[in-house]
Amino acid sequence: MLDDFIHESRVAYFSMEIALRNEIPTYAGGLGVLAGDTMRSAADLALPLVAVSLVSRAGYFRQEIDAQGRQVEHPVSWDPADFARPLDAKIAVPIEGRAVWIGAWLYVLEGHMGGRQPVLLLDTDLDENRREDREITHYLYGGDETYRLKQEIVLGVGGVRLLQALGFKIRQYHMNEGHAALLGLQLLRRHARTPEFVRPGESLYDVPRVRELCSFTTHTPVEAGHDRFAYELVQRVLGNAVDVEAMKRLTNAAEAQRSRLAIDEGFVEFATIRQLAGEDSLNMTRLALNLSEYVNGVAKRHAEVSKKMFPGYQVHAVTNGVHPFTWTAESFRKLYDRYLPSWCHEPELLTRADCCIPDAAVWEAHVQAKQVLIEKVRTLTGIALHPKIPILGFARRMTAYKRPDLLFSDLERLKVIARNRSFQVVLAGKAHPRDEGGKRLIEQLHAQARALEGIVPVVYLPDYDMDIAKVLVAGVDIWLNTPLRPFEASGTSGMKAAFNGVPSLSVLDGWWVEGCIEGVTGWAIGNAAGADDGDARALYDKLEQVVLPLYYGYSGDPGGWVKVMKGAISKNASYFNSHRMMRRYATEAYIR
Numbered sequence: 240m241l242d243d244f245i246h247e248s249r250v251a252y253f254s255m256e257i258a259l260r261n262e263i264p265t266y267a268g269g270l271g272v273l274a275g276d277t278m279r280s281a282a283d284l285a286l287p288l289v290a291v292s293l294v295s296r297a298g299y300f301r302q303e304i305d306a307q308g309r310q311v312e313h314p315v316s317w318d319p320a321d322f323a324r325p326l327d328a329k330i331a332v333p334i335e336g337r338a339v340w341i342g343a344w345l346y347v348l349e350g351h352m353g354g355r356q357p358v359l360l361l362d363t364d365l366d367e368n369r370r371e372d373r374e375i376t377h378y379l380y381g382g383d384e385t386y387r388l389k390q391e392i393v394l395g396v397g398g399v400r401l402l403q404a405l406g407f408k409i410r411q412y413h414m415n416e417g418h419a420a421l422l423g424l425q426l427l428r429r430h431a432r433t434p435e436f437v438r439p440g441e442s443l444y445d446v447p448r449v450r451e452l453c454s455f456t457t458h459t460p461v462e463a464g465h466d467r468f469a470y471e472l473v474q475r476v477l478g479n480a481v482d483v484e485a486m487k488r489l490t491n492a493a494e495a496q497r498s499r500l501a502i503d504e505g506f507v508e509f510a511t512i513r514q515l516a517g518e519d520s521l522n523m524t525r526l527a528l529n530l531s532e533y534v535n536g537v538a539k540r541h542a543e544v545s546k547k548m549f550p551g552y553q554v555h556a557v558t559n560g561v562h563p564f565t566w567t568a569e570s571f572r573k574l575y576d577r578y579l580p581s582w583c584h585e586p587e588l589l590t591r592a593d594c595c596i597p598d599a600a601v602w603e604a605h606v607q608a609k610q611v612l613i614e615k616v617r618t619l620t621g622i623a624l625h626p627k628i629p630i631l632g633f634a635r636r637m638t639a640y641k642r643p644d645l646l647f648s649d650l651e652r653l654k655v656i657a658r659n660r661s662f663q664v665v666l667a668g669k670a671h672p673r674d675e676g677g678k679r680l681i682e683q684l685h686a687q688a689r690a691l692e693g694i695v696p697v698v699y700l701p702d703y704d705m706d707i708a709k710v711l712v713a714g715v716d717i718w719l720n721t722p723l724r725p726f727e728a729s730g731t732s733g734m735k736a737a738f739n740g741v742p743s744l745s746v747l748d749g750w751w752v753e754g755c756i757e758g759v760t761g762w763a764i765g766n767a768a769g770a771d772d773g774d775a776r777a778l779y780d781k782l783e784q785v786v787l788p789l790y791y792g793y794s795g796d797p798g799g800w801v802k803v804m805k806g807a808i809s810k811n812a813s814y815f816n817s818h819r820m821m822r823r824y825a826t827e828a829y830i831r
């Protein structure tokens with residue numbers, strides 16, 4: 240099985256989380272879904288990648304909402320043997336002075352067009368390891384910062400070594416966010432100069448060589464969001480630094496050979512780590528920036544923000560995209576297959592949707608997708624939504640900057656709008672178990688939903704995951720997004736909606752700065768530079784005066800709504816997809 244993948248050189252794509260399929264809980268949100276879509280597009284486009292992630296046997300968590308509207312977290316264990324096969328190779332990394340053994344599972348991602356891509360899920364739950372080390376790869380985003388650092392050593396250092404042990408030929412390393420940045424240190428060791436040839440004043444480490452091998456995609460638009468570790472902690476956990484001066488004194492070839500082995504087993508000296516990762520603490524983003532020739536943000540706006548945050552670095556912009564087949568509902572797949580065949584391989588063809596697909600056919604596909612959502616809501620909550628009344632959808636990680644409560648910030652105003660032209664709301668999302676603010680928001684949303692009873696039906700679907708996301712982004716009429724600027728690096732759920740002809744109503748941040756053509760692909764809330772405190776009013780005004788009148792046909796433009804649906808498909812789905820994203824990574828980052 241592995242033999243199918245090791246004969247040609249590949250790009251190693253490192254990600255802490257990856258959404259492979261709904262039954263495998265190795266993802267928490269947008270970052271993992273992006274990693275999954277990356278591999279799905281690679282499969283369709285026959286780009287040779289190999290993904291490296293952690294097996295996360297205990298998953299993220301399953302969310303239940305109790306009678307008070309509070310999030311209750313349940314573990315979700317999965318057995319990798321159900322979906323993947325264990326590989327023979329094992330390697331060890333030193334952690335806290337012990338050898339921690341790492342094995343891997345091979346998951347073969349099979350694309351809907353027959354393409355296949357290998358995914359390695361690293362696993363420390365091996366008999367060789369003591370108990371606490373066996374748990375390093377159990378909990379996605381669990382534990383304290385020591386636990387997180389150990390996970391990042393396993394991912395970055397362990398991942399690079401295991402790829403080599405398995406016989407993979409790697410032409411490029413792509414870090415999806417800074418979690419994997421320690422891979423750069425492992426490469427520095429691997430490509431260290433032979434000590435006897437190091438000239439005075441020259442480093443043992445060949446940073447330019449490693450930079451040629453690495454690409455880095457940053458996802459975090461604020462300083463506080465970046466992973467950092469105190470050097471005391473790093474020293475304690477990584478330990479075992481290489482004494483570079485002693486290396487340089489080595490003269491004969493045998494000793495040099497041994498020293499290279501030592502370099503490969505030990506760690507890069509701390510003076511070098513400090514130079515690359517920051518004086519005060521080990522900043523994973525800075526480390527990744529310094530060891531990658533190609534760096535990008537995930538939307539144009541985000542690349543600008545990143546340049547300001549890290550002056551002196553060239554940051555390209557590769558706007559995210561979503562996987563066409565995965566995020567398109569059955570009814571729309573059929574529609575596109577009929578009118579724009581091979582759209583799945585070349586989603587650019589969807590630019591023609593506005594002229595080539597009859598309005599009635601688009602509407603009928605939407606009615607079907609909406610019915611699927613209404614059924615799902617009924618099964619999960621017992622609530623019957625009305626098929627003729629527009630549904631606003633909002634679902635994503637529940638955390639303060641996403642402002643899920645913005646729509647409910649003035650309940651009286653909202654009631655006035657709804658009495659005039661009714662609408663319904665469907666919400667979903669998990670809060671990280673340690674995000675108290677996020678959990679309070681979930682509780683608050685439930686209270687607000689109760690306050691609106693009888694006037695605006697508001698449903699909260701528990702345990703948001705890929706399957707619920709698929710039904711939601713296709714079945715609602717309007718996709719709402721109200722982040723605090725500039726915290727939404729990209730956002731991708733609105734792109735998923737576009738594939739299903741669902742227009743976005745969103746604050747101008749992340750991808751929407753590029754995706755919004757007012758009244759054509761959806762609508763903006765406020766303006767790009769807008770003050771955040773005016774957003775609630777801007778949202779109510781737009782909903783009341785533009786969006787709902789157009790939906791109900793009171794805008795003097797009876798076909799207007801379907802026109803916007805087609806605008807979302809032809810202008811946005813055709814562009815904001817992961818095929819375009821991967822073609823750009825291939826031509827700009829992987830081949831250079």
Ligand SMILES: *Cc1c(COP(=O)(O)O)cnc(C)c1O
Pocket residue numbers: 267268269270272634635636703704705708709729730731732733735
């Ligand atoms: C797409 C997706 C996300 C990301 O949503 P954003 O609006 O980009 O934050 C999160 N969770 C799941 C399950 C998704 O499918």
